[in-house]
Amino acid sequence: MTNRIGNKDVAQMRSKEEKKRTRAFNKAMEAEKQAIARAKYRNQVKGQSAPAA
Numbered sequence: 001m002t003n004r005i006g007n008k009d010v011a012q013m014r015s016k017e018e019k020k021r022t023r024a025f026n027k028a029m030e031a032e033k034q035a036i037a038r039a040k041y042r043n044q045v046k047g048q049s050a051p052a053a
Contacts, residue, residue, distance in 0.1 A: 003010045044050060 041050075
């Protein structure tokens with residue numbers, strides 16, 4: 001459950017700027033995760049398992 005202020009949830013009281021910052025942060029984190037995954041599998045041949053390390 002989310003915290004409440006009177007009859008409203010805290011999420012309802014957040015400003016547009018805060019919501020915009022949160023969305024931007026989430027997109028940046030997702031892009032970082034994807035970049036790490038791409039770098040990890042960059043030189044592998046599609047359909048083949050990874051060589052033993």
